[in-house]
Amino acid sequence: MANTNPNAPRLILACRRQPVDRTPVWMMRQAGRYLQEYRTVRSRVSFLDLCRTPDLAVEVSLQPYRLLGVDAVIMFSDILIPVMAMGVPIDFTEEGPRVSDPIRTETQVAALDVPDPDIETPFVLDIIRKLRRELNGAVPVIGFAGAPWTLATYIVANGKSAGVASAKSMMLHSPDLLHRLLEKLTLSVTGYLNGQIDAGAQVIQLFDTWAGELSPSDYEEFALRYERHVIEGLKRKGIPVILYVNGCAGILERMASSGADVLSIDWRLDLSDARRRVGNRVALQGNLDPQVLLGPRERVFQLARQTVRDGGGAGHILNLGHGILPNTPVENARAFVEATQGLST
């Protein structure tokens, strides 16, 4: 796991498009159900209690590092944690989050709090502090938040799948109301991420997962604008920001103008096409289809290896194009990670 420079781990170097000894690798949702060790912890507590209990969250955050040797540890949490702190009650069910009282009126938006993370979500900051102590510089700790548009898709509807349609409906019928909601989410997310940075997060990933469902002009008005505000509002101190959008092939150049250092891309576009389109303005993260990890182990290794080659070494972080699937065999996750080894950049 040694890096050439212990003060600048290879993940950070890759974010800055600086030379690395080999391509760094981690996986979105790497602390998750595909690991037996995760399921053991999870069997004892609810999902929400796992998020809220730093010792347990730290334990599951570290599992993929200890078991698979990934190059970064992302704190275990959920993108809806800060939204709950804003005053939106959310039930975490087996089918996903449920919002009993969706945010649809001016009154509801006005009533939302902009939480102080030290007071409302201290357990998140605790997780980061403990991860920093446990890791002691071995690999960087990634903090994260959902971007305003993506958070809005969860809270304007009462169930996950209807979210994008409901948010688009608000966009068409009450665009001003949606903008006010997005502004409030922007303030909360910015404060939440700054709390994480103060607690020791070394990289920030902003998940605008559902922004790829928008037309490019709606992406600019309802997603990109707020991604920019969040990124501009961070007390950066040189901390790299990664921006993820699922289904980003139509908006890649626009994403590159967000202020993010790294674009995390899905598998529906070629990594080499993406590189050609954004040039050296940003680093790239991705982009193997998570479903590949349900295939034969040799195929996983081969395709991950090809992704490393397509990434071209400098300015590339190997990752999946979306979160790892719960039914992924752990040996395939291991093959994915191992594909970065023995290849000089």
Next chain:
Amino acid sequence: MANTNPNAPRLILACRRQPVDRTPVWMMRQAGRYLQEYRTVRSRVSFLDLCRTPDLAVEVSLQPYRLLGVDAVIMFSDILIPVMAMGVPIDFTEEGPRVSDPIRTETQVAALDVPDPDIETPFVLDIIRKLRRELNGAVPVIGFAGAPWTLATYIVANGKSAGVASAKSMMLHSPDLLHRLLEKLTLSVTGYLNGQIDAGAQVIQLFDTWAGELSPSDYEEFALRYERHVIEGLKRKGIPVILYVNGCAGILERMASSGADVLSIDWRLDLSDARRRVGNRVALQGNLDPQVLLGPRERVFQLARQTVRDGGGAGHILNLGHGILPNTPVENARAFVEATQGLST
């Protein structure tokens, strides 16, 4: 509805990138549940019986032309009709098609028929002949089929939503078997479309709706290759072919090499970006988000108008980026169609 040249309706001219008096318009799934007149017919028969009864299918095919003044009539049918004729039993339920015995083995693939459309699906050819007679040249009749990859996603699983994942699983674990299935589907689709051409179809649309879920290299190997074989196998006689993929932003240039005359694109990329990328090799069709048609009428008109402007006149057919939604108000469908009027190209 008059065209400048009655022998070459504006839809055909647009497919050929020739000058038109105004941008032609039609909507994917334009014969459908958003029309009260469709629901009235449908309340009397099952979906499958509607597909199989030419007089009723002709009636619903013509409704959007008579009620909204679209520039083309697409035959009412379902992409799974030729698959049933291959010997795959399919139940059309309210939740979508169900395949009781998914195609997953060599034996099952070998047992699939390559149907003769004159014998196995004569009702489809009848619909086209009757539409030609009824329309008498007023607007062209569009025939269609699902492309091999997209048809495969429906028949390797027993329910619609699991289809892409199941087809990808076969791609990883049994790629040769999947290729044999795709080859057989290619033969069937080619014969089916040639039957439609012989019956009088004036334009062909090939729906590879779920090919946008593939990585670009998998798209080339498992979708594009078979789109090409189908298109090459058509007894073209100058009949334009339109290729539709949902989520096509990452593969647009590859689609342009399929042999199709027109690419039908979704809303996740700018029409003007698409034009820049494919140049004048192909015409473009699209690309308003169907969810826009659930918004206020004025907004529908305004955004459709903008799409017509972005299309730049020559070589553009106004359409949605996916099928019209069942809960679309009919006045919004009308506004969409009317947006093409009063704008010279």
